[in-house]
Amino acid sequence: MIALLTRDLILAIRAGGGFGLGLAFFLIVTILVPFGVGPESAILSVIAPGILWVGALLACLLSLDRIFALDFEDGSLDLLATAPIPLEGVVAMKAAAHWVTTGLPLTLAAPVLGTLLHLPVEGYLWMLLSLAIGTPALSMIGTFGAALTVGLKRGGLLMSLLVLPLYVPTLIFGAETVKRALDGLTTATPALMLAGVTLATCALLPFAAAAAIRINLR
Amino acid sequence: MASIWQYANPVKFMQTSAKVLPALSVLTAVTLIVGLVWGFFFTPDDYKQGSTVKIMFIHVPAALMAINAWLMMLVASLIWLVRRHHVSALAARAAAPIGITMTLIALFTGAIWGQPMWGTYWAWDPRLTSFLVLFLFYLGYMALWAAIENPDAAADLTSVLCMVGSVFALLSRYAVNFWNQGLHQGASVSLDKEEHVNDVFFYPLLLCMIGFVLLFVLLVLLRTRTEIRTRRLKTLMARERMT
Numbered sequence: 124m125i126a127l128l129t130r131d132l133i134l135a136i137r138a139g140g141g142f143g144l145g146l147a148f149f150l151i152v153t154i155l156v157p158f159g160v161g162p163e164s165a166i167l168s169v170i171a172p173g174i175l176w177v178g179a180l181l182a183c184l185l186s187l188d189r190i191f192a193l194d195f196e197d198g199s200l201d202l203l204a205t206a207p208i209p210l211e212g213v214v215a216m217k218a219a220a221h222w223v224t225t226g227l228p229l230t231l232a233a234p235v236l237g238t239l240l241h242l243p244v245e246g247y248l249w250m251l252l253s254l255a256i257g258t259p260a261l262s263m264i265g266t267f268g269a270a271l272t273v274g275l276k277r278g279g280l281l282m283s284l285l286v287l288p289l290y291v292p293t294l295i296f297g298a299e300t301v302k303r304a305l306d307g308l309t310t311a312t313p314a315l316m317l318a319g320v321t322l323a324t325c326a327l328l329p330f331a332a333a334a335a336i337r338i339n340l341r
Numbered sequence: 342m343a344s345i346w347q348y349a350n351p352v353k354f355m356q357t358s359a360k361v362l363p364a365l366s367v368l369t370a371v372t373l374i375v376g377l378v379w380g381f382f383f384t385p386d387d388y389k390q391g392s393t394v395k396i397m398f399i400h401v402p403a404a405l406m407a408i409n410a411w412l413m414m415l416v417a418s419l420i421w422l423v424r425r426h427h428v429s430a431l432a433a434r435a436a437a438p439i440g441i442t443m444t445l446i447a448l449f450t451g452a453i454w455g456q457p458m459w460g461t462y463w464a465w466d467p468r469l470t471s472f473l474v475l476f477l478f479y480l481g482y483m484a485l486w487a488a489i490e491n492p493d494a495a496a497d498l499t500s501v502l503c504m505v506g507s508v509f510a511l512l513s514r515y516a517v518n519f520w521n522q523g524l525h526q527g528a529s530v531s532l533d534k535e536e537h538v539n540d541v542f543f544y545p546l547l548l549c550m551i552g553f554v555l556l557f558v559l560l561v562l563l564r565t566r567t568e569i570r571t572r573r574l575k576t577l578m579a580r581e582r583m584t
Binding site: 267271272274275278281284285287288289291292295296299313316320327328331334335338339341 | 474477478480481484485488489494497498501502504505506508509512513516517519520
């Protein structure tokens with residue numbers, strides 16, 4: 124399974140675009156918002172947590188269809204499905220690789236982009252933490268969506284329709300954590316809920332995603 | 342031996358539903374007409390809300406069925422996954438458009454009522470928001486059905502989506518509670534609480550709710566029959582092409 128993880132990571136890096144595209148998209152979304160909303164720092168600093176979270180979510184969505192598509196096309200997904208390791212493990216590793224290539228860079232980039240949006244100082248730590256806690260859930264849910272649509276010719280648009288509603292709880296708890304930090308309230312409750320969502324998705328969704336892949340490979 | 346599973350046989354299902362449908366249609370029509378007419382014309386105006394209160398006779402039953410339709414889809418999906426009865430999968434597929442219509446009716450009647458009462462068509466209230474999320478879930482479910490060509494794979498995948506979606510829909514329901522305080526009043530009708538709407542409103546409302554349940558069952562039966570016929574037709578056409 125570790126070998127699979129390193130394989131996916133190397134593929135993502137060598138094929139290019141794995142890191143870059145999601146990050147660039149995140150950057151562009153964040154830059155576009157002030158053009159739409161206006162440059163007043165008072166407004167921007169209020170909406171910054173939400174914008175950064177929504178931006179991260181969309182950037183995450185962008186790279187989802189590549190989780191299984193290439194492996195499905197060249198047949199390595201069939202090999203992985205018949206391999207001695209359980210398919211659930213394969214799915215979990217795919218999600219982990221997706222997180223390392225998108226979730227983690229997004230998390231690390233968020234404070235920098237927070238500066239652009241005048242995110243108040245109190246928010247930085249929790250922005251970083253909430254994204255670090257929440258993005259694994261985004262990757263895992265996205266992997267499930269990708270598994271559902273892997274056999275489809277043009278699954279990308281459909282997948283966003285399937286995946287985005289599933290992102291609602293993660294988004295709510297994540298953005299709420301940062302908002303509470305800005306208001307000087309205690310952040311423990313939403314942060315713990317966010318961690319709960321992440322842990323539950325990582326525990327349960329590999330099974331659902333593996334079931335979906337088995338159906339699609341049938 | 343009579344068992345509920347004998348209706349999983351499409352032929353048996355078609356026969357029985359054909360017998361049930363006329364009676365059920367009449368019953369639904371009578372219940373709905375009596376309930377709605379009673380509710381609209383023979384109940385007093387509310388002392389605060391005036392006659393706008395009467396929209397509740399559509400709003401509440403539609404909201405009830407919007408949620409229960411998803412629940413029915415979940416049960417039907419589980420039956421499909423466990424016992425592989427095609428009628429069950431088709432019934433789940435048939436229920437989705439009805440459920441999404443009920444969701445829309447609930448949202449729109451709520452908006453019409455909300456404008457004079459809350460002064461706004463839309464508020465990001467937990468109940469309203471979770472209905473909007475439910476609407477998105479229905480959309481995704483139907484889109485997935487439409488996108489996959491192999492009927493068995495489509496039934497399997499939508500069933501998995503329905504199960505996962507149910508968990509997330511519940512989770513979203515409580516997450517939005519956490520996210521914003523509500524404008525929407527609590528439940529006006531419940532089995533275990535002391536507080537109820539006045540009997541004057543309660544009986545026609547109850548009749549409307551029963552009417553909507555019957556309407557839902559009727560429409561699901563009708564649509565399931567259509568789905569079965571569509572599938573038979575496809576098989577026939579495929580066979581024609583073979584010879």
